[in-house]
Amino acid sequence: MENLKAVTQAMGNLDEAKLMNIINDFVSKNPAKGEVLEVIKACQDGMAIVGKLYEEDEYFVSDLVFSGELMTEAINILKPFIGDTSMVKVGSIVLGTVHGDMHDIGKNIFKSMVEAAGFKVYDLGIDQPASAFVEKVKEVKPDIVGLSGVLTLALESMKDTVAEIKEAGLRGNVKIIIGGNPVTKEACERIGADAFTTSAAEGVRICQKWIKV
Amino acid sequence: MNVHRVQQERKQLFEAVYNGIIPRRVPIMANLPIEFCIQYAGLPLAETQWTLDGIEDALDKACKIVGSDYYPFGFMRFPAPLQILGSRGFVMGSNGFIQHPEVTGMEVDEYDDFIKNPYDCILEKILPRLYPELDADPVTRSLIFAKAFKAHYDYQEFFMKIEAKMVQKYGFYTAPKGSLAAVTVPFDFLADFLRGFKGISMDVRRCPQKILEACEAVLPLQIKKGMPKRPSKYGQTFIPLHMGPYLRTSDFEKLYWPTFSKMVQIFSDAGQPCRLFCEHDWMRYLDYLQELPENTRLHFEYGDPKLVKEKLGKKHIISGFYPLTYLKTATKQQCIDKAKELIDVLAPGGKYVFAFDKSPVSLDSVDINNYIAVLEYIVQNTEYASAGELAPAVDKTVDKPAVTKEIPIFKSKYCRTWEEYKKGRPAIIAGLEHVIASKMQNYEDMLFDMISRLM
Numbered sequence: 013m014e015n016l017k018a019v020t021q022a023m024g025n026l027d028e029a030k031l032m033n034i035i036n037d038f039v040s041k042n043p044a045k046g047e048v049l050e051v052i053k054a055c056q057d058g059m060a061i062v063g064k065l066y067e068e069d070e071y072f073v074s075d076l077v078f079s080g081e082l083m084t085e086a087i088n089i090l091k092p093f094i095g096d097t098s099m100v101k102v103g104s105i106v107l108g109t110v111h112g113d114m115h116d117i118g119k120n121i122f123k124s125m126v127e128a129a130g131f132k133v134y135d136l137g138i139d140q141p142a143s144a145f146v147e148k149v150k151e152v153k154p155d156i157v158g159l160s161g162v163l164t165l166a167l168e169s170m171k172d173t174v175a176e177i178k179e180a181g182l183r184g185n186v187k188i189i190i191g192g193n194p195v196t197k198e199a200c201e202r203i204g205a206d207a208f209t210t211s212a213a214e215g216v217r218i219c220q221k222w223i224k225v
Numbered sequence: 226m227n228v229h230r231v232q233q234e235r236k237q238l239f240e241a242v243y244n245g246i247i248p249r250r251v252p253i254m255a256n257l258p259i260e261f262c263i264q265y266a267g268l269p270l271a272e273t274q275w276t277l278d279g280i281e282d283a284l285d286k287a288c289k290i291v292g293s294d295y296y297p298f299g300f301m302r303f304p305a306p307l308q309i310l311g312s313r314g315f316v317m318g319s320n321g322f323i324q325h326p327e328v329t330g331m332e333v334d335e336y337d338d339f340i341k342n343p344y345d346c347i348l349e350k351i352l353p354r355l356y357p358e359l360d361a362d363p364v365t366r367s368l369i370f371a372k373a374f375k376a377h378y379d380y381q382e383f384f385m386k387i388e389a390k391m392v393q394k395y396g397f398y399t400a401p402k403g404s405l406a407a408v409t410v411p412f413d414f415l416a417d418f419l420r421g422f423k424g425i426s427m428d429v430r431r432c433p434q435k436i437l438e439a440c441e442a443v444l445p446l447q448i449k450k451g452m453p454k455r456p457s458k459y460g461q462t463f464i465p466l467h468m469g470p471y472l473r474t475s476d477f478e479k480l481y482w483p484t485f486s487k488m489v490q491i492f493s494d495a496g497q498p499c500r501l502f503c504e505h506d507w508m509r510y511l512d513y514l515q516e517l518p519e520n521t522r523l524h525f526e527y528g529d530p531k532l533v534k535e536k537l538g539k540k541h542i543i544s545g546f547y548p549l550t551y552l553k554t555a556t557k558q559q560c561i562d563k564a565k566e567l568i569d570v571l572a573p574g575g576k577y578v579f580a581f582d583k584s585p586v587s588l589d590s591v592d593i594n595n596y597i598a599v600l601e602y603i604v605q606n607t608e609y610a611s612a613g614e615l616a617p618a619v620d621k622t623v624d625k626p627a628v629t630k631e632i633p634i635f636k637s638k639y640c641r642t643w644e645e646y647k648k649g650r651p652a653i654i655a656g657l658e659h660v661i662a663s664k665m666q667n668y669e670d671m672l673f674d675m676i677s678r679l680m
Contacts, residue, residue, distance in 0.1 A: 026430065073471035077426035112320035116327055117422045138326065139318050164550065164583075164590035165322065193505075198554040 016054040023058020023086075024065070026078055031058075035089050048093045055086050059128035063213035073121065076212060080124025101132040103223040106148045106186075107158040108136030110169035115162035118192050122158065122212040129216050131156075131223075142169075142176035149182050156219055159205070161192045167199050174204045187222045191215050232396035235294040239398050239578075242542055243459055243498070243520065245616050247575040251568065251607035252398075253600060254544060255293035256584040259301040259384075260322055262287040264588035270321030274304050277380075281387050288395045290593060292600030296388065296397040299584070303380040306373040306675075311358035314418055314680060322586065330355045330680070331419040333428060336435040339419070343443040344637035347680070355418060355680060377675050404460020404497070408451030408677075410485040411440035413467040418680040425468065429476050440484040445635040448491055450677045456497035461522060463500050464489070470505040482513055493518035500524060503545075511536045519619065526582045530570045540619040543571055544580040552581075552591040552599065560595040561602045568607055575616035579603050640673050642666070 015034055022031035038051060062079040065071040071079075105126060109119050116138045123133050134152055136144050145157060157177065159170045170190050177183050188205040191212070200208035206222075209215040234249070241248035259280070263273045266283035273279060284298060291297045302315050302323040314328045330351040331339060339346045353360035358369050392399055409417065415436065416425040428436050451462045466485075469477050489499045500522035507514065508528045514521075515537055525533060525545040533543060551563055564579075571577045585591045643662040646669075647653065653661060 028430065070473075072473055074422075074426040074429055074468070074476070075473065077423050078430050081423070081427060112318050112322060114316060114318050114324040114326040120423070141319070163322070163324075163586055165320070165587040168587075168589050169320075194550060196550060196554070199550070202554070 016050060019051055019054035020058040020061065023055050023079070023082065024061030026062065026071075026075060026082065028082055028085075031055075031082060031086065032089075035086055039089055039093060043093060045094050048090050052087065052090055052094075055083060056128050056130065059083055059125060063125060063216060066213050067211065073117075076121045076125065077117070080121060080128075083124060083128045102130040103156065103219065104132040104134065104152060104154040105156040105158050105219065106134045106136065106145060106152065106154045107160065108140040108145060109138040109160045110166050110173055111139055111141045112169050113161040113163050113166040114138045115192075116160075118162065118212065119158075119160035122160070122191060122215050125212050126158075126216050126219055129220060131219065142173040145173050146176050146180045146182065149177060149186060150180070154186060155223060157186045157188045158215070159188065159190045161190075161194065164194045166192060167194055167203065170195075170199075170205070171203045178204070187219075189215060189218055226396075228394065228396040230396075232392075232398065235396060235398040238294055240459060241613075242575060242578060245520065245576070245618060247609045247611050247614050247616055249608060249612045251572050251603055252294045252578050253292060253603055254295040254578050254580045255291060255297055255600060256299050256580075257287050257291055257293075257297045258299060258584050258586055259284070261585055261588055262298070265290075265593075271317060274301065274317075274321065274323070277383055280383075281390070284387055284391060285394075288391055290597055292597065292604065294398050296392055296399045298384075298388070298391070300384070303377055305376040305380065309358065309369060309373040309376055310356035310679070312356055312679075314355045325417070327421050327423065328355060328418060329421040329424050333420070333424065333432065333435075336432070336439055340435075340438050340442040342637060343439075343446050344635070344639060348637075348639050348676070351419060352676075352679065374672065374675055377678070378671065400460040401455065401457045403455035404453050404457035405463075406451045406453040406460075406497075407463040407465075408447050408488075410464060410466065410481070410488060411443045411447055412436070412481040412485065413465075414443055414447060414680075415439055416468045422468075422471075426471075429472065429480065433476070433480055436480050437483075440480065441633075444484050444488060445633040446637075447488060448633070449635040449673070451488070451492060451499075452495060453497065456492070456495045458496060458498060458520075461498055461500045462492050463502070465502040465504065466507075467504055469503075469510060470507060474509055477510065478513075486513070486517065489517050489521060493521070498522060502526070503528075508532065515540065517541070522578070524580055530567055534571055534573075538571070538574060538576060539617050542576045542578060544578045545582050546571070547579070547581045547599070549581045549583055549585055549591060552585075552595040553589075555595070557595055557598050560599050564599045564602050565606070568603070572607060572609075575609070579607075641669065 019031065019034055022034060059079060062071060066076055107119060107123055109116055123135055127133050134148055134154065136148060149157060159173055161170060174188060189207045189209065190200060190203060190205045191209050193210065195208040195210060197208065207218045209218060238248045238252035242252060260270060262283045263270050266279065266286050268279050268283055304317060304323065307315050314325060315323050316326055317323045359366050361369065391397065416422060420428060453460060469481050472481060492499050498520055502524045504526055506527045507525065511533065514523060519540050520542055522542045522544065523537065530546045537543060546567055547564065552560055643666050646665060
């Protein structure tokens with residue numbers, strides 16, 4: 013496909029009409045798997061631009077939410093041409109909002125951005141007990157565990173969750189990142205996580221660094 | 226402690242600030258959520274919110290540490306009516322805190338219906354989605370609502386009685402009766418319960434014109450909700466601002482600001498000031514906030530206190546900025562130093578009320594000793610040498626007051642005035658009309674207020 017740059021640019025500009033035009037036009041020609049994977053990569057590059065513009069205060073959280081939707085829309089059109097299995101994953105993350113907290117907007121933004129960066133995400137949902145994280149880590153053996161929360165009380169729940177992962181003997185197998193409004197460096201140290209962030213884009217970069225993408 | 230004298234002093238502190246006069250010292254508005262107090266008293270959180278057993282003692286215990294000049298307890302969400310209605314928008318989490326998960330009460334293709342008459346659309350379509358027990362046949366729905374109404378006012382009455390006792394016992398300042406209200410700005414109303422954070426983010430890109438029209442359409446309803454029975458310059462309409470910082474400035478200006486500013490101006494013109502809780506970071510919008518009517522109360526969560534004081538400190542009344550998480554992680558001395566640092570920036574020239582950036586939602590979010598130490602420090606160390614003088618005011622030649630547009634009229638077949646009710650009901654005993662009118666209107670208002678609390 014010649015238009016890979018245009019795909020990246022349309023995604024970066026959050027220009028839905030243009031992006032969907034190019035992609036619909038592309039799939040109408042019954043593309044080969046290799047070509048489709050290139051287009052997906054171009055979309056992912058566009059998402060990286062979105063993340064960069066967010067960090068430069070050009071885009072804001074609402075734009076990140078929209079970009080996640082655009083990415084999902086694009087992947088849904090492209091997926092039938094490649095099948096699920098051929099999407100190579102760079103790493104895997106067990107993600108959830110910790111117990112006591114029912115907020116999921118931040119978690120979902122991070123999920124869509126980190127998926128766009130090629131990670132496999134196991135999303136446990138909101139208000140998840142520490143045991144749910146432990147069980148999932150045992151089951152899927154992820155590279156990373158992501159704990160999300162908005163309320164200040166989520167910090168205590170994050171602490172419990174990390175403690176239980178440690179108690180289950182799994183702490184050495186995973187990196188742990190905490191994210192959300194109340195997290196700080198001090199909180200991160202107290203909780204015993206490896207990293208913290210209040211920005212989904214930065215969170216993605218941290219995960220990439222851990223996996224050395 | 227002479228409670229009456231304490232109360233008079235506190236009243237003077239707030240009234241001075243609200244009148245643009247330098248108070249004797251910095252007044253304190255430190256809110257303690259009911260959930261915090263229940264935990265502080267060692268009571269089971271979820272169960273106590275249902276039974277209310279021991280709550281009065283719990284609040285009394287909290288009063289002994291709070292050190293707030295203003296009545297410190299906000300409202301809590303009442304679990305019984307929420308359960309009766311099957312609430313999806315307010316749900317108790319596993320730890321007993323009632324929260325607001327992401328919900329969608331209205332689909333994108335329903336904007337036109339909403340714009341035609343927001344309140345009708347809310348009652349007919351949106352409430353039964355957010356409260357699925359109402360999604361029933363008319364008879365069942367009426368019965369469910371009757372139960373919820375009774376439960377709601379049982380809780381409300383319970384807390385009002387406690388408030389009266391605590392004010393009497395501890396001498397807190399409270400606003401004049403009938404001068405408090407709370408409401409959200411039209412854009413936030415659409416985002417919070419109708420379209421959800423995700424939905425509104427899509428709509429901002431895909432159908433901004435519909436958002437704009439919906440905000441204009443819902444403005445009369447929000448004004449009705451936010452206008453108290455007896456507006457007062459010592460009262461306030463509390464407006465928690467939500468979505469602004471999550472939008473691009475251009476989207477904020479086009480979609481959020483017009484009905485927001487109009488609403489605050491309309492309250493102000495009626496003699497009712499607003500207290501805005503500026504959630505997250507509002508530093509991009511200081512020039513907009515500067516345009517709001519004089520003496521708007523602005524409570525900041527994050528940002529640069531110095532910049533805010535410089536830009537807004539002469540026109541508006543500033544609060545907030547003190548990072549609550551500090552009370553958990555820093556030493557007592559560091560906490561006091563932080564208070565001093567903020568006081569040095571924000572207190573000069575008056576027009577400042579001390580408040581933390583947010584309320585301590587749970588007991589473990591703060592170290593109580595630090596909390597007490599900071600508030601004691603404020604009480605003992607913030608006296609003004611220039612008390613009683615006029616606070617420096619804005620230069621009126623520079624300040625251009627906004628012009629209030631004509632107040633839009635709220636209309637819905639589900640909320641009638643006495644005159645509307647009376648039509649077609651000639652059998653009302655003539656001599657009793659004023660008595661009946663007042664009773665009937667009161668129940669109509671109670672129902673409207675309860676529904677307002679549901680979203």
